[in-house]
Amino acid sequence: MSSAGPLRVAIAGSSGRMGHMLIEAVMAAADCRLAGALDQPGSHALGQDASAFLGHASGVLITDDLHKGLSDADVLIDFTRPEGTLLHLAVCQQLGVKAVIGTTGFTAQQKALIGAHAGHVGIMMAPNMSVGVNVVLRLLDTAARALNEGYDIEVIEAHHRHKVDAPSGTALQMGEVLARALGRDLKDCAVFGREGVTGERDPSTIGFAAIRGGDIVGDHTVLFAGIGERIEITHKSSSRVTYAQGSLRAARFLALQGPGLYDMNDVLGA
Numbered sequence: 001m002s003s004a005g006p007l008r009v010a011i012a013g014s015s016g017r018m019g020h021m022l023i024e025a026v027m028a029a030a031d032c033r034l035a036g037a038l039d040q041p042g043s044h045a046l047g048q049d050a051s052a053f054l055g056h057a058s059g060v061l062i063t064d065d066l067h068k069g070l071s072d073a074d075v076l077i078d079f080t081r082p083e084g085t086l087l088h089l090a091v092c093q094q095l096g097v098k099a100v101i102g103t104t105g106f107t108a109q110q111k112a113l114i115g116a117h118a119g120h121v122g123i124m125m126a127p128n129m130s131v132g133v134n135v136v137l138r139l140l141d142t143a144a145r146a147l148n149e150g151y152d153i154e155v156i157e158a159h160h161r162h163k164v165d166a167p168s169g170t171a172l173q174m175g176e177v178l179a180r181a182l183g184r185d186l187k188d189c190a191v192f193g194r195e196g197v198t199g200e201r202d203p204s205t206i207g208f209a210a211i212r213g214g215d216i217v218g219d220h221t222v223l224f225a226g227i228g229e230r231i232e233i234t235h236k237s238s239s240r241v242t243y244a245q246g247s248l249r250a251a252r253f254l255a256l257q258g259p260g261l262y263d264m265n266d267v268l269g270a
Contacts, residue, residue, distance in 0.1 A: 005033075006030075006031050006032050006033040007031060007032045007033070007074055007075065007251060007252060007255055008032075008033050008035035008072060008073050008074040008075070009026050009032050009033065009034060009035055009036075009073065009074070009075055009076075009077060009248075009251060010034075010035050010036030010037065010038065010069055010070055010072075010073035010075070010076045010077070010097070011023055011026065011034070011036070011037050011038065011050070011076075011077055012038045012039075012076060012077065012078040012079070012080050012084065012085070012088055013038070013039065013040075013078070013079055013080040013084075014037035014038060014039050014045065014050050014062045015039050015043055015044070015045035015048075015062065016079075016080075017162075017240065018079040018102075018240055018243065018244075019037075019039075019079070020053055021240040021241060021243070021244045022077055022079070022244050022247060023037070023050055023051055023053075023054075023058075024051075024054060024244070025241070025244035025245060025247070025248055026248070027051055027054065027058065029248055031252070032248065032251070034050060034051070034058050034060050035060070035072045035073040035074070036060060036063075036068075036069040036070055036071075036072060036073045036076075037050035037058075037060050037061070037062045037063065037069060038062070038063065038064065038066065038069045038070075038076075038088065039062050039063070039064060040064060040080075040084065041064045042064075043062070043064065045062045046062055046063065046064055047061055047062065047063075048061065048062050049061060049062075050062050066087065066088060066091040067091060067094075067095070070088075070091055070092060070095050070097050071095060073095075073097050074097065074098065074255060075097065075098040075099065075100060075251045075254055075255060076088060076092055076097055076098070076099045076100070077099075077100045077102070077247050077248075077251060078099060078100065078101050078102065078103055079102040079103055079243075079247075080103055081103060081105070081164070082103060082105050082106045082107070082110050084103075085101060085103040085106075086110060086113060086114070089101075089113075089114065089117045089123070090117070092117070092121055093117050093120045093121055096121060097121065098121050098122040098123065098124075098251075098254045098255065098257075099117075099121065099122075099123050099124070099254075100123075100124045100125075100129075100247050100250045100251050100254060101114070101123060101124070101125040101126075102126065102127070102128075102129050102243065102247060104127045104165055104168065104169025104170075104172075105164070105165035105169065114261070115261055118259060118260055118261035119259055120259055121259055122254045122257045122258060122259055122260055122262065123254075123260075123261050123262065124250045124251075124253065124254045124262040124263065124264075124266070124267060125261060125262070125263060126173075126250070126263050126264040127168070127169025127170050127172065127173050128169065128170040128173065128218075128243070128264075129242075129243045129244075129246030129247045129249075129250060129264065130235070130237060130242045130243055130246055131242070131246055131249075131264075131268065132235055132242065133170060133220070133235050133237075134264045134265070134268060136174075136220075136233060136235045137173065137174065137177050139233055140174055140177050140178055140181070140222055140233060141177050141178075141180075141181045143222075143224060143231065143233060144177070144178045144181035144182055144224075145181050145182075147224045147226070147231070148181075148182055150226050150227065151224040151225060151226045151231075152201060152203060152207075152223075152224075152225045152226075153178055153206045153207070153222065153223070153224055153225075154206075154207040154208075154209065154222070154223040154225065155167070155171050155174050155175055155178075155206065155207065155208050155209070155220070155221075155222050155223075156208075156209045156211070156220070156221045156222075156223065157170065157171040157208075157209070157210055157211065157218070157219065157220045157221075158210075158211035158212070158213070158216045158218075158219040159210075159211070159212055159216055159217075159218055159219075160212070160213070160214060160215050160216050160217065161212055161213055161214060161215075163212060166210035166212070167192065167208045167210045168210070168218070168220070170218065170220055171208060171210070171220060172186075172208075174220060174222055175190060175206050175208065178206055178222070179206060184204070184206075186206065189204055189205050189206050190205070190206055190207075190208060191205045191206070191207045191208065192208050193208070193209065193210075194207070217237040217238060217239060217240060218236075218237040219234070219235070219236045219237070220234065220235050220236075221233070221234040221235075222234075246264070246267075249267055250264070250267045253266065253267045
């Protein structure tokens with residue numbers, strides 16, 4: 001972050017739904033300035049003013065030239081796809097630009113590459129930037145420890161028809177929290193979908209179900225099903241605004257940090 005003046009923020013995926021929400025949030029924040037707008041090669045939006053959809057000009061044109069789009073930025077906010085995010089991070093490392101990553105669907109190998117980049121620049125990575133979701137993660141840890149016997153655990157999530165990965169990154173993070181609280185490894189106990197004659201449910205498993213349809217922003221429910229009762233912990237997003245505001249909060253936090261890999265617990269002061 002520059003020693004004086006607003007935080008200079010670049011946005012990846014600038015012509016998408018989340019990109020528009022992020023640009024609007026940056027433009028409305030008194031302590032931030034839109035410093036770059038990236039989109040993929042071939043996008044219809046290339047060369048357009050990044051805030052044209054708001055009805056006024058920002059003076060920042062959408063580009064697929066990563067060096068040009070990041071050269072004036074303190075921090076990049078990226079909610080795109082794993083391959084694109086990794087390309088962006090390589091240039092961020094070269095230019096000393098920090099990064100807030102909300103992209104989901106990374107493989108273990110890709111996460112290791114992100115960790116390597118974090119040795120050079122500050123990176124804040126979280127599958128969900130919502131403050132509410134991160135409070136729910138703490139509640140799930142408490143609930144799982146208390147309900148560690150006699151309760152079957154299922155994670156149900158719903159998203160819009162355009163989402164390309166399943167289960168959602170948030171659902172998987174919830175599963176990680178639950179498994180860790182129960183002393184299990186998620187990769188050994190997760191069950192992703194059921195079909196046909198599956199046999200009786202293994203009580204040591206954590207089930208996942210994914211729903212895709214319409215314009216659902218993001219709903220997540222963890223069901224603890226016991227005998228004679230069930231407990232549900234639910235978070236529902238009605239707008240991407242919460243993700244955008246959480247991302248700006250993360251960017252402000254990251255501006256004050258050195259190299260390293262951070263998460264929303266760090267941002268929220270846990």
